Amino acid sequence: MSKTRSSIVTYTCNAGHYDLPMNGAYQVKSASTFEDERLNARATKILSHLYFPDAEWTIWCDSNLKLLIEPEELLEFFDYPEVGVYGHFKRNSINDEIDACKASKKDLSRKLELHRDMPGRLALTFIVIRRNSPKVAAANNAWWAEVTTKSRRDQLSFPYTLGPLATYRDIPCKSIHAARRSFLSNHFFRVPHKQEFVEAVKIHGLIDGQSIADNELAKILNRMHEKQKLGIQGIEVPQVNGKLFQE
Structure with a gap:
C-alpha cells in the first residue's frame, strides 16, 4: 500500500x-x-x-x-x-x-x-x-x-x-544508542532546546554578549553540523540533506 x-x-x-x-x-x-x-x-x-x-x-x-x-x-x-x-x-x-x-x-x-x-x-x-x-x-x-x-x-x-x-x-535504534533512543533512533533525532544551544555557544566563545538572533545562531549550528561537530548527549547529530536549521 x-x-x-x-x-x-x-x-x-x-x-x-x-x-x-x-x-x-x-x-x-x-x-x-x-x-x-x-x-x-x-x-x-x-x-x-x-x-x-x-x-x-x-x-x-x-x-x-x-x-x-x-x-x-x-x-x-x-x-x-x-x-x-x-x-x-x-x-x-x-x-x-x-x-x-x-x-x-x-x-x-x-x-x-x-x-x-x-x-x-x-x-x-x-x-x-x-x-x-x-x-x-x-x-x-x-x-x-x-x-x-x-x-x-x-x-x-x-x-x-x-x-x-x-x-x-517500539523505537527502532542501534543497540549502541538504546539508552538514548528517545533522542536518536533509526527514524528521528531530537536536538536540545534553543536556550541550551545559546549557553553552549557562549561556553565555546562563539558569540559575544548574552544574546544572539535566531538566524545567527542557526548559521553557527549549521556550520558545526556540516563539520560533524554538533552532538546530542555525546552522540554526533546525523547528517541530513540541506541545512538542518532555518536561517
Whole structure:
C-alpha cells in the first residue's frame, strides 16, 4: 500500500520560539488563546482535524525533532494506523508518569493527581500519527478536553483518549544508542532546546554578549553540523540533506 505525499501533512508548532526552527516539517503558527504558550502549542498538536481537515494523514513532530525517514515510510512502519505512537520505554503506567512529573515539577500536583489510576498504555507523544477520520476527531476532542481541564501534560491523558485507537511500536535504534533512543533512533533525532544551544555557544566563545538572533545562531549550528561537530548527549547529530536549521 502506498500513500502520496500530498495526502500526508507533517507539521509542528514552535510556540513562544522555544526551539530553533528546523527545516522539514510544516511550521504552524500557534494559537494565542492562552497565556501559557505550552497550551497554545498543545492546541495545534492535539486538534489536527481542525488545522488540516483536507489531509488524509497528519504526523505531529515536536519542534526540536527531525525525521530521518520519509513520512510514507513512517506510515508503513506503523501499518497505516488510525493512530500511531512509540510506546514509552521507561515507565509503564499513568501513575508512574504522574510521580515522574511531580518529581520534576512539570505541573501542579493537584492537576496531575486528577489522572491517578486512569487506564491505558503510556506513549511518547513527540510523534503522533493520525488518520483523519470521525473517530480520531472525537478522540482528539476528548484529549483536548482533558488537557484544558486537568494537567497540560498530554502524555497523561493520551492513553485513555487516543490510546484505545493507537498502534504502539517500539523505537527502532542501534543497540549502541538504546539508552538514548528517545533522542536518536533509526527514524528521528531530537536536538536540545534553543536556550541550551545559546549557553553552549557562549561556553565555546562563539558569540559575544548574552544574546544572539535566531538566524545567527542557526548559521553557527549549521556550520558545526556540516563539520560533524554538533552532538546530542555525546552522540554526533546525523547528517541530513540541506541545512538542518532555518536561517
